[in-house]
Amino acid sequence: MRSLVIDIGNTGVKYGIFEEDAITAQGYFKEQEGLPQVLTSQTFDHAIVASVSGELESIKAGLSVSGSILELSAQTALPVSNDYKSPETLGADRIAAAVGAHYFFPERNCLVIDAGTAITYDFINAAGHYQGGGIAPGIHMKFKALHTFTGRLPLVQEIKAEFPLIGQTTQESLESGVLAGTLAEVEGIIRAYRRKTERLLVILCGGDAGFFESTLKDPIFVIPELVLIGLHRILKHNV
Incomplete structure (x- = not known):
C-alpha cells in the first residue's frame, strides 16, 4: 500500500510517502507554493492530512488518491x-x-x-x-x-x-x-x-x-x- 501523509504546520507543510510501513520519500514546502510535482504526478492508495491551521481543502483538492483521504480531527x-x-x-x-x-x-x-x-x-x-x-x-x-x-x-x-x-x-x-x-x-x-x-x-x-x-x-x-x-x-x- 502506498500512502501519503501531509502535516500542515504553522510555517510550512511536511509530507511523507510510505510504501507499506517504510517511509520512502519526504519533503517540505510552503503552502503558497502549491503541491510539489512529486505529489501531483502519482496516485496514492490512501492519504491522511493533518493541520494546525485548518487550511486543508486546497491541498486535498490537488491530490490523486484512489482510496480515502482521512482528515485528522478529534x-x-x-x-x-x-x-x-x-x-x-x-x-x-x-x-x-x-x-x-x-x-x-x-x-x-x-x-x-x-x-x-x-x-x-x-x-x-x-x-x-x-x-x-x-x-x-x-x-x-x-x-x-x-x-x-x-x-x-x-x-x-x-x-x-x-x-x-x-x-x-x-x-x-x-x-x-x-x-x-x-x-x-x-x-x-x-x-x-x-x-x-x-x-x-x-x-x-x-x-x-x-x-x-x-x-x-x-x-x-x-x-x-x-x-x-x-x-x-x-x-x-x-x-
Missing part, C-alpha cells in the same frame, strides 16, 4: 487512548507525535519534545494513554518577540550550538538569554518528568531538534520523522 479513531480534557483543541501534530512514540516504544513512558515554531511537550504512558503536556514559545518565536516588542533589539536568525553564557555584545546577550534560557527550560522540564515518572524515555523531533541534540546533557532519542510516522500509524488504524 473524532478520528486512534491506536492509543486520548485522555486530553479538550481533544477538539489538541494540535494534530501533538497527538501524532505521541502515537509515533508509542509505536516505537510501546512499553515505555515517553515524553516527546517537538522543537519547532512552538516547543511542545507531550506525555504518553506505557499503557498507551496520551495524557497531555505543555506548550511554550520556540526559539525563533522568542527572538522575533524580542525584536518586535522592543525599540532597538536586533532580530537574531541563526541558532548556534555554541554561544556565550555571558554576552558581551547585544547580539551575544540575546543569544545567551534565549538559547541558554530555553535550554535550561527544557532540561528543567525533563527533570520534572523524570521525578514524576519511572522509566521515562525522552524523544526529540522538530525543526530545531538538532540544537537540542547537540546541547542537552540528558540522554534522548532523536526521531526527525516522528510526526509523519505517527500520522501514518493513525491512517493504518483507519483503513
Whole structure:
C-alpha cells in the first residue's frame, strides 16, 4: 500500500510517502507554493492530512488518491487512548507525535519534545494513554518577540550550538538569554518528568531538534520523522 501523509504546520507543510510501513520519500514546502510535482504526478492508495491551521481543502483538492483521504480531527479513531480534557483543541501534530512514540516504544513512558515554531511537550504512558503536556514559545518565536516588542533589539536568525553564557555584545546577550534560557527550560522540564515518572524515555523531533541534540546533557532519542510516522500509524488504524 502506498500512502501519503501531509502535516500542515504553522510555517510550512511536511509530507511523507510510505510504501507499506517504510517511509520512502519526504519533503517540505510552503503552502503558497502549491503541491510539489512529486505529489501531483502519482496516485496514492490512501492519504491522511493533518493541520494546525485548518487550511486543508486546497491541498486535498490537488491530490490523486484512489482510496480515502482521512482528515485528522478529534473524532478520528486512534491506536492509543486520548485522555486530553479538550481533544477538539489538541494540535494534530501533538497527538501524532505521541502515537509515533508509542509505536516505537510501546512499553515505555515517553515524553516527546517537538522543537519547532512552538516547543511542545507531550506525555504518553506505557499503557498507551496520551495524557497531555505543555506548550511554550520556540526559539525563533522568542527572538522575533524580542525584536518586535522592543525599540532597538536586533532580530537574531541563526541558532548556534555554541554561544556565550555571558554576552558581551547585544547580539551575544540575546543569544545567551534565549538559547541558554530555553535550554535550561527544557532540561528543567525533563527533570520534572523524570521525578514524576519511572522509566521515562525522552524523544526529540522538530525543526530545531538538532540544537537540542547537540546541547542537552540528558540522554534522548532523536526521531526527525516522528510526526509523519505517527500520522501514518493513525491512517493504518483507519483503513
